[in-house]
Amino acid sequence: MSKKQSSRVILLSGTPGVGKTTISDLLRLKEYSVINLNDFIIQHGLYFGYDYSRESVIIDENVLKIKIEKELEQFPGLLFIEGHTSEIVPMEFVKFALILRCNPSILRERLSLSRDYSHNKIEENVQAEIMDECLIAMQEQLPSSLILEIDTSDLIPENIVEQIISHISKT
Numbered sequence: 001m002s003k004k005q006s007s008r009v010i011l012l013s014g015t016p017g018v019g020k021t022t023i024s025d026l027l028r029l030k031e032y033s034v035i036n037l038n039d040f041i042i043q044h045g046l047y048f049g050y051d052y053s054r055e056s057v058i059i060d061e062n063v064l065k066i067k068i069e070k071e072l073e074q075f076p077g078l079l080f081i082e083g084h085t086s087e088i089v090p091m092e093f094v095k096f097a098l099i100l101r102c103n104p105s106i107l108r109e110r111l112s113l114s115r116d117y118s119h120n121k122i123e124e125n126v127q128a129e130i131m132d133e134c135l136i137a138m139q140e141q142l143p144s145s146l147i148l149e150i151d152t153s154d155l156i157p158e159n160i161v162e163q164i165i166s167h168i169s170k171t
């Protein structure tokens with residue numbers, strides 16, 4: 001398979017609360033295929049515990065990587081993968097990565113309103129956003145030319161989706 005044919009995955013990443021799932025839902029309405037990495041982990045039973053201190057499932061990254069690769073082999077066409085994907089998806093499949101960003105105080109508000117996270121978990125996520133954690137993790141895997149950051153703070157989800165679709169047409 002040529003590089004162009006194989007690089008058809010668009011990674012959709014960002015700190016919890018930036019709007020990944022909102023955007024994924026809109027993309028699905030527009031008939032794009034989107035895999036949510038967390039749902040994929042649960043559907044395929046790829047977790048083996050729950051870390052209460054971090055409030056997240058415990059996974060075997062190697063098993064997840066193999067399963068995702070198999071899925072990609074079977075899956076034709078453009079595919080969005082939502083989640084903390086930087087180290088999971090083989091980079092030869094990646095067309096580009098989107099990192100949704102959000103102003104920290106707006107992110108704090110979004111998380112407080114939409115999640116029953118503890119105060120600590122909210123602040124952990126706000127700090128992660130301030131420290132560019134998702135961006136840095138992605139930059140360790142992909143050249144900056146393949147990473148597009150979108151500041152969602154003052155954009156309605158529909159406009160973000162328009163930006164994404166416009167970027168696809170340019171790549």
Ligand SMILES: Nc1ncnc2c1ncn2[C@@H]1O[C@H](COP(=O)(O)OP(=O)(O)O)[C@@H](O)[C@H]1O
Binds near residue numbers: 015016017110114155
């Ligand atoms: N562009 C946006 N503007 C305002 N609120 C948003 C936007 N995107 C998402 N939200 C709200 O923020 C919260 C978190 O969004 P969500 O899509 O669940 O984020 P993520 O999947 O990245 O954790 C939800 O209540 C959602 O309605």
Ligand SMILES: [Mg+2]
Binds near residue numbers: 020
């Ligand atoms: Mg989500």
